Amino acid sequence: MLRVGGVSKRFGGLVVLRSVSFQVDEGAIVGLIGPNGSGKTTMFNVITGFHPPDAGDVVFMRRRLVGLPPFQIARAGIARTFQVVRPFVGLTTTDNVAAAVLYGRGVRHVREARAEARHWLQYVGLAGAVDAPVSVLTLGGKKRLELARALATGPRLLLLDEVFAGLNPAESEGAVALVRRIRDELGITVLLVEHVIRIVMGLCEHVVVLGSGQVIAQGSPAAIQADPQVRHIYLGEGFDAAG
Amino acid sequence: MSRAVAAGLVVVLLLLPWVGTGEYPLALLYSTFMYAALAVAWNVIGGFAGYLSFGHATFFGLGGYTTGLFLVRTGLSPFLTAPLGAAVAAGFAALAGYPCLRLRGPYFAVVTMILGLAVRAVILNLPWTGAAEGLWMTLPPWEPLVARRAFYYAMLAVALVTALAGRAVRLGKMGVGLEAIREDEEAAQSIGVPVVRLKMSALILSAGLTGLVGGIYAYDRSYIHPDFMFDLHLSVLAVLMALLGGRQSWAGPILGAVVVRLVDELLTVRVGTEAARIIFGLGLALVIVLLPDGLLPHLERLRRRAPRPPAAVPAAEARL
Amino acid sequence: MAQVLQALATGLLTGTVYALLGAGFSLIWGVAHVINIVHPALAVGAAYAVYLLAAHGVDPLASLAVVVPLFFLVGVGFHEGVIRPAVRRGGDLVLVSMVLTFGLAAALENVLAAVWGPGPRVVNVAYTGRAVQLRGLVLPITHLAGAGLAAVTIAALYLFLHKTFPGKAVRAVWQNPEGAALCAINLRQVTSLTYGLAIASAGVAGVALALIYSFSPASHLMWLVFVFLVVIVGGVGSLLGAVVAGMLVGALTNLSTLVIPFAWAPFLLFASLGVLLLWRPTGLFRR
Numbered sequence: 001m002l003r004v005g006g007v008s009k010r011f012g013g014l015v016v017l018r019s020v021s022f023q024v025d026e027g028a029i030v031g032l033i034g035p036n037g038s039g040k041t042t043m044f045n046v047i048t049g050f051h052p053p054d055a056g057d058v059v060f061m062r063r064r065l066v067g068l069p070p071f072q073i074a075r076a077g078i079a080r081t082f083q084v085v086r087p088f089v090g091l092t093t094t095d096n097v098a099a100a101v102l103y104g105r106g107v108r109h110v111r112e113a114r115a116e117a118r119h120w121l122q123y124v125g126l127a128g129a130v131d132a133p134v135s136v137l138t139l140g141g142k143k144r145l146e147l148a149r150a151l152a153t154g155p156r157l158l159l160l161d162e163v164f165a166g167l168n169p170a171e172s173e174g175a176v177a178l179v180r181r182i183r184d185e186l187g188i189t190v191l192l193v194e195h196v197i198r199i200v201m202g203l204c205e206h207v208v209v210l211g212s213g214q215v216i217a218q219g220s221p222a223a224i225q226a227d228p229q230v231r232h233i234y235l236g237e238g239f240d241a242a243g
Numbered sequence: 244m245s246r247a248v249a250a251g252l253v254v255v256l257l258l259l260p261w262v263g264t265g266e267y268p269l270a271l272l273y274s275t276f277m278y279a280a281l282a283v284a285w286n287v288i289g290g291f292a293g294y295l296s297f298g299h300a301t302f303f304g305l306g307g308y309t310t311g312l313f314l315v316r317t318g319l320s321p322f323l324t325a326p327l328g329a330a331v332a333a334g335f336a337a338l339a340g341y342p343c344l345r346l347r348g349p350y351f352a353v354v355t356m357i358l359g360l361a362v363r364a365v366i367l368n369l370p371w372t373g374a375a376e377g378l379w380m381t382l383p384p385w386e387p388l389v390a391r392r393a394f395y396y397a398m399l400a401v402a403l404v405t406a407l408a409g410r411a412v413r414l415g416k417m418g419v420g421l422e423a424i425r426e427d428e429e430a431a432q433s434i435g436v437p438v439v440r441l442k443m444s445a446l447i448l449s450a451g452l453t454g455l456v457g458g459i460y461a462y463d464r465s466y467i468h469p470d471f472m473f474d475l476h477l478s479v480l481a482v483l484m485a486l487l488g489g490r491q492s493w494a495g496p497i498l499g500a501v502v503v504r505l506v507d508e509l510l511t512v513r514v515g516t517e518a519a520r521i522i523f524g525l526g527l528a529l530v531i532v533l534l535p536d537g538l539l540p541h542l543e544r545l546r547r548r549a550p551r552p553p554a555a556v557p558a559a560e561a562r563l
Numbered sequence: 564m565a566q567v568l569q570a571l572a573t574g575l576l577t578g579t580v581y582a583l584l585g586a587g588f589s590l591i592w593g594v595a596h597v598i599n600i601v602h603p604a605l606a607v608g609a610a611y612a613v614y615l616l617a618a619h620g621v622d623p624l625a626s627l628a629v630v631v632p633l634f635f636l637v638g639v640g641f642h643e644g645v646i647r648p649a650v651r652r653g654g655d656l657v658l659v660s661m662v663l664t665f666g667l668a669a670a671l672e673n674v675l676a677a678v679w680g681p682g683p684r685v686v687n688v689a690y691t692g693r694a695v696q697l698r699g700l701v702l703p704i705t706h707l708a709g710a711g712l713a714a715v716t717i718a719a720l721y722l723f724l725h726k727t728f729p730g731k732a733v734r735a736v737w738q739n740p741e742g743a744a745l746c747a748i749n750l751r752q753v754t755s756l757t758y759g760l761a762i763a764s765a766g767v768a769g770v771a772l773a774l775i776y777s778f779s780p781a782s783h784l785m786w787l788v789f790v791f792l793v794v795i796v797g798g799v800g801s802l803l804g805a806v807v808a809g810m811l812v813g814a815l816t817n818l819s820t821l822v823i824p825f826a827w828a829p830f831l832l833f834a835s836l837g838v839l840l841l842w843r844p845t846g847l848f849r850r
Contacts, residue, residue, distance in 0.1 A: 048433060049432075050432075069432070069437075069439075070429075070432035071431075071433075071435050071436055071437045071438065074433055074435040075435045079433070079434070082430065082433075086427050086429070086430040087430075088422065088423050088426035088427060088431075089426055090422065090425065090426050091419075091422055091423070091426065095419060095422070098419060099419045099422070099434060099436065100435070102416050102419055102420065103416075103420055103434055103435040103436040103437070104435035105435075109416070110414065110415060110416060110418075110419060113416075113419075149434055150433075150434070153434050295658060295661070297665070342841040346844055348657045348658075349598045349657050350844045352598075352661055353791055353840060354837055354840045354841065357788065357791075357833050357836050357837045358833075360788070360829070360833045361830055361833035361837060364827075364829045364830035364833060365830055367826070368824075368826050368830065475784065476669075479665065479666075479669060482662065482665075483666075486662065515677075517673045517674075517677040518673075518677065520670075520672075521670045521673040521674055522670075523669065523670075524665075524666045524667060524668070524669030524670030524673065525666060525667070527662060527663075527666030528645075528662075528663045528666035528667050528670070529666075531649075531663050531666070532649040532652060532659065532663060533652075535654045535659070
């Protein structure tokens with residue numbers, strides 16, 4: 001459903017992505033991993049239109065995305081969360097999500113959008129924080145809010161940028177279950193950037209490994225864990241591939 | 244404010260000129276309507292979208308000069324051409340807005356201020372606008388009291404149109420989008436908000452309404468000059484009124500305008516223009532520090548007799 | 564040609580004063596992230612102080628002995644008594660500080676207008692109207708004195724910021740507040756010091772401008788435009804950038820009066836600032 005072909009991106013003299021190609025199949029949960037600075041977040045920004053690529057193609061459901069402004073990409077069915085949470089702090093939780101219903105899905109009436117927003121807040125487990133100011137939420141709550149906001153745009157593909165980072169074990173277990181539910185119940189394809197290898201291996205069906213802006217391996221979690229190059233990068237940097 | 248109270252107020256205002264009200268109260272209310280319209284219009288871009296403009300006098304002046312020139316050249320009454328003044332102001336906002344709205348924070352504030360100074364400098368140099376001599380217009384062909392009534396109704400209409408427009412924006416879909424833009428433009432884009440189009444629309448609407456006010460005001464002065472039609476003080480007043488009343492709501496700026504207008508009247512009459520402006524300057528400084536959300540939220544809280552919104556929400560999120 | 568050289572020379576002299584006014588503004592913007600709209604208004608205040616003292620026979624240069632310490636204290640007090648309490652209440656720093664200082668500037672302008680009236684004033688000293696002749700160039704002594712004063716102050720600021728420990732602390736905070744705090748630099752003291760220095764430099768710039776120009780309570784708006792031009796051209800947080808930009812702005816505005824009608828000069832100024840803001844808001848010389 002999403003095909004990234006030969007994408008390159010540089011900032012000034014720094015090459016961040018070097019001819020990156022990979023594919024995300026409909027209904028899959030795909031992990032995008034790699035050490036810090038390997039270009040994962042930049043890849044997200046290229047897909048969502050925030051950083052147009054210098055070369056290459058991004059095709060989503062047979063539609064070329066390169067050159068489209070971010071809001072149109074969002075309307076085309078790609079929603080995202082941010083590495084550092086970015087809720088609309090001055091709005092209530094409900095209006096955070098209602099904005100997504102209104103503009104992501106083209107709903108016209110605010111009242112209708114708010115009703116639907118409350119549904120999404122419940123879906124992500126924020127039933128108790130409906131209509132509350134954002135400031136009452138914990139970090140985990142804000143991440144769920146961003147998830148609800150992304151879901152409310154009615155996406156076919158969901159890009160999650162380190163949603164599990166900063167959560168305690170119980171919280172991140174809940175979040176893993178939520179991501180699975182989103183795929184299973186809503187049929188939304190998921191592409192996620194993650195640092196915690198254990199979560200990626202447990203959750204994803206397909207894994208793409210970036211290193212210095214290039215795809216250095218991709219395949220099933222088992223194949224990735226066995227890949228000598230990947231082991232070298234992670235073990236060499238002191239990561240424990242087993243989690 | 245409940246709908247019934249608002250409707251009652253409008254009816255009272257509509258009947259007021261016919262119960263023996265003299266010229267002075269009508270003039271006072273006329274200028275209050277004008278301030279309210281300016282504040283509400285400013286708030287659409289400055290409050291809802293968070294783009295702090297220090298240059299709304301530009302749109303006011305453009306509206307005023309448009310109707311003034313039409314009257315002088317074609318004899319058409321500004322009551323008819325005021326919408327054209329609005330259109331010129333909106334058109335100018337459409338042209339200048341695109342590059343300006345790419346700037347954020349202080350840069351936007353400064354560039355809007357500069358825009359006003361630049362337009363003023365141009366008018367001062369164009370002979371066909373009257374340039375530095377100003378522009379004399381023919382007086383409306385009515386007795387003073389009749390004229391006062393006419394201007395009263397015209398400005399009341401402008402204020403009502405502006406208030407309804409501000410309300411529609413704030414309570415509708417556009418209001419939610421503008422708030423999202425104010426909070427975080429990238430996040431807004433990521434959920435499908437057409438950021439550029441939306442903030443352009445807000446600026447154009449805001450400028451158009453401001454131009455409409457300027458168009459009527461020019462006729463009332465019957466003599467216009469760049470010094471007061473493009474007066475920075477006017478831009479500052481719009482900011483002050485909106486901030487004082489509360490820029491998160493559509494009605495806040497009206498409250499701010501009423502307070503500012505009354506204080507202005509008292510001060511100017513009792514102690515003089517400079518003292519009034521000193522107090523306004525200090526007032527602006529105090530308001531932004533002590534009442535960053537404006538008066539309205541405090542009043543509403545008083546009315547509901549509710550203590551602040553709950554400080555914590557039962558812990559559904561604790562599971563995450 | 565002689566005309567061009569003459570315009571260039573006086574332009575560079577006044578440009579030095581713009582550079583000083585811009586440098587102080589830039590210092591506060593860079594270190595404290597506050598757009599201090601009241602900065603040029605304070606300079607106008609200093610000009611009126613000179614005017615007042617000159618009426619009692621005090622030479623503008625001698626009035627510095629009063630203006631500099633007074634304005635330093637005003638700067639420190641402004642930070643401690645106004646900006647800090649305002650910022651501690653939270654909210655958007657840029658919005659709060661701009662609206663706050665805008666309000667104060669309007670108030671100060673009208674205080675000056677209430678005392679001295681809205682009309683322009685001129686400081687007359689013994690050497691007003693006299694000039695030095697240099698190869699056909701006429702250099703008014705007032706311009707030379709104003710520019711010299713500004714140049715000395717800029718040099719002193721530069722030496723202070725680069726050679727002394729407190730000055731280096733200011734620069735450290737400017738570049739990296741968290742890092743500076745980790746190095747046990749007292750952020751509050753350093754910021755107060757910055758305000759003191761910047762406002763004192765605004766005082767000196769006001770004295771220098773009083774020598775060169777007539778001024779009125781509303782002059783600060785025009786000076787604000789110059790200050791923004793200097794900061795946008797030179798880049799926020801660059802003393803040397805401010806110097807180059809000040810001279811450039813001074814020279815270009817003066818030269819422009821040779822080719823375009825005098826009445827259009829303000830428009831050119833506003834238009835160039837507008838274009839610069841739209842095109843390169845972070846400064847002409849950055850990258």
